[in-house]
Amino acid sequence: MAMGLGLIGYGGMGRWHHENLARVEGIEVVGAYDVQPMRGELAAASGIRNYASLEELLADPRVRLVTVATPNDFHKEHVLAALAAGKHVVCEKPVGMDAQELVEMMEAARRAGLVFTVHQNRRWDEDYRIVRRTIEDGAIGTPFYIESRVQGSRGIPGDWRCVREAGGGMILDWGVHLIDQILWMVDSPVVEVYAHLLSVRFPDVDDNFKLLMKFGNGLSALVQVDTLCFSNLPRWHVSGDAGTLVVDDWSCKGRVVKAKTVEFRMEEGIVYTKAGPTRTMAPRPVESIEELPLPKVETDWADYYRNVLAAVEGREELIVKPEQALRVLRVIDAAFESSSKGICVRMQV
Ligand code: NAD
Numbered sequence: 001m002a003m004g005l006g007l008i009g010y011g012g013m014g015r016w017h018h019e020n021l022a023r024v025e026g027i028e029v030v031g032a033y034d035v036q037p038m039r040g041e042l043a044a045a046s047g048i049r050n051y052a053s054l055e056e057l058l059a060d061p062r063v064r065l066v067t068v069a070t071p072n073d074f075h076k077e078h079v080l081a082a083l084a085a086g087k088h089v090v091c092e093k094p095v096g097m098d099a100q101e102l103v104e105m106m107e108a109a110r111r112a113g114l115v116f117t118v119h120q121n122r123r124w125d126e127d128y129r130i131v132r133r134t135i136e137d138g139a140i141g142t143p144f145y146i147e148s149r150v151q152g153s154r155g156i157p158g159d160w161r162c163v164r165e166a167g168g169g170m171i172l173d174w175g176v177h178l179i180d181q182i183l184w185m186v187d188s189p190v191v192e193v194y195a196h197l198l199s200v201r202f203p204d205v206d207d208n209f210k211l212l213m214k215f216g217n218g219l220s221a222l223v224q225v226d227t228l229c230f231s232n233l234p235r236w237h238v239s240g241d242a243g244t245l246v247v248d249d250w251s252c253k254g255r256v257v258k259a260k261t262v263e264f265r266m267e268e269g270i271v272y273t274k275a276g277p278t279r280t281m282a283p284r285p286v287e288s289i290e291e292l293p294l295p296k297v298e299t300d301w302a303d304y305y306r307n308v309l310a311a312v313e314g315r316e317e318l319i320v321k322p323e324q325a326l327r328v329l330r331v332i333d334a335a336f337e338s339s340s341k342g343i344c345v346r347m348q349v
Contacts, residue, residue, distance in 0.1 A: 002028035003309060006063035006087075008054065008078045009070035010034040010043045013092055017067050017119075018046060024305040027065065033057040054078070058085035065312065067119070068092055071160040072167025076101045079116070083108045088115040088312050090305075093176045095322070097167050099329040106322045115312050118325040121301050122177040123184055127247050129297040130254075131236050132185055134245050139256050139292065141242025146186075148178050149224035151232040155201055162202045169205030170225040171197065171332055178223045179211070180328050188217035190327070194344040195335035200228055211335050216348075247294065256292040259284075 003026060007014045010032040018029050031049030033056070034040045044050040051057040057066075058081060066082040068075055068091040075091050082089045089109070095118040096102040109116035122128060135143055160166035161173060183190070192214035197206035211223045224233075234254070236247040243258030271282035310316035327349050334345040 002026055003064050003312065004028055004030040004060075004062035005065045005067060006030060006051070006057045006060065007032035007043070008034075008057065008066060008068050008082070009074075009092075010039040011069065014039075014067075014069040015042070015046075017069060018043075018048065020302060021305060023302045024309070026309045027305055030062050031057060031060065054081060058082060058087065063087060065090065065115075065308070072172060073097060073160075073165060075167075076105060079105045080108055083112045083114055083116065086112065086114070088308075090117055090119055090308060092119050093180075093325075094167065094172045094329065094332070095325050096329060097172075099326055099333050102322065102326050102329055106326070109322070115308065115318065116322055117308060117311070117318050117320045118322065119304065120177065120180045120184075120320045120325070121304050122181060123320065124299045124301045124303055125181075125250075126297060126299055127235055127250060127252050128181050129299045130247060130252055130294050131238060131245065133295045133297055134256060135185070135238065135240075137295065139243060140238060140240030140245050140258060143238055143240045144219055145239040146182060146219070146221040147224070147234075147237040148182060148221065149226070149233060149235065150174050150178065151224075151226040151229040153228060153230045155227050156205070156207055162205055162207075164204045168202075169197075169207070170227060171195075171206050171209050171211070171335055174225045175209065175211065175223065175332065175335075176328060178225065179213075179331055180324070182213065182221045182223065183324065183327050183331070186215050186217075186219055186221070188215040188219065190214070190331055190347060190349045191216050192344055192346055193331055193334040193338055195338040197335070197339040206339075209335075209339075211331075213331065245294075252294065254294050256294065257289060258292070260288055260290050 021029050031051050032043035033051040033054050040050040066087040066089050068078040079091050156162045161168045190213050195211040198208040208226045213221045234246050234248050238245040245256050247254035270277045271279050307319045311318045330349045338345045
């Protein structure tokens with residue numbers, strides 16, 4: 001029999017979980033609870049039970065797994081309630097408002113002996129998997145600098161996302177995904193965090209930010225999120241000692257550009273470019289570089305829940321482990337500290 005799943009919160013993401021789970025054999029969405037009656041009616045109209053209260057959802061024995069898809073400031077309360085009711089839990093990102101909240105949730109899950117994980121679905125994004133594959137294949141040599149960014153021009157939706165107490169702002173939104181992607185890819189501790197958070201149009205929260213992480217192995221990564229940008233830079237730009245990887249956008253167009261030979265002898269004399277004389281920045285002779293297409297990858301967001309099911313049944317280890325989410329939240333805590341004090345935060349995470 002399929003494992004029953006209950007949704008807490010049936011807004012944009014709650015509905016998305018419901019639709020996406022239709023593709024996951026072995027899990028059946030049985031119902032949802034939302035504080036707004038209108039959202040509950042929507043759940044009923046989609047063919048699932050509309051629970052009258054959180055208690056009713058948690059008392060339903062058919063529900064063995066709960067997905068928390070409420071605004072960020074409710075996550076801890078809902079995760080702890082679900083664990084106390086003996087349910088396995090998937091929580092939307094950011095799993096907590098800060099690292100301390102997550103520590104409490106992890107402790108409760110450990111005591112209850114239940115599976116607890118975070119919906120870091122962007123580990124299954126095609127653009128991200130392309131970057132991982134290109135680096136793993138050694139196509140650009142040893143990477144030393146990664147830039148990962150998303151940019152839009154529409155501002156922040158005018159809901160809880162622009163309220164600080166509700167966990168609004170971009171670092172707790174897209175930032176969580178982008179930081180998680182990098183930490184899952186770089187096998188080294190974060191040793192420095194420097195962040196620049198701006199509130200351009202939304203005074204209560206960060207609506208544009210840049211975050212620089214340095215790792216113990218010497219690699220650096222820039223994570224950037226803009227909501228007031230009208231001409232975008234590439235989604236990914238990765239520098240390696242033997243080449244450069246560029247992924248332009250979510251359509252996954254891009255390229256690997258590398259030197260045909262690593263050894264490159266500079267011209268003896270000065271080079272005259274349109275910007276005047278420079279040898280360092282002069283373009284390379286075209287015959288000394290080659291351009292390669294990006295690798296093709298197969299990836300599926302539904303694999304996230306397939307893994308959760310396998311973990312509950314004891315067949316697989318969780319892919320998204322709470323300890324990994326804790327690293328992300330520690331970096332975010334450091335980013336807030338860095339930006340408010342104007343300092344570089346040293347750490348070992
Ligand atoms: P939303 O505002 O569309 O939906 C939130 C829902 O929760 C609303 O229907 C609201 O009525 C309900 N709610 C609020 N308080 C509640 C309570 N106490 N009890 C029950 N229901 C309550 O927001 P959203 O876009 O669906 O975001 C929800 C969560 O999903 C957030 O944590 C967000 O960061 C996350 N999210 C994740 C992704 C992803 O790609 N993983 C994408 C978008 C949002």
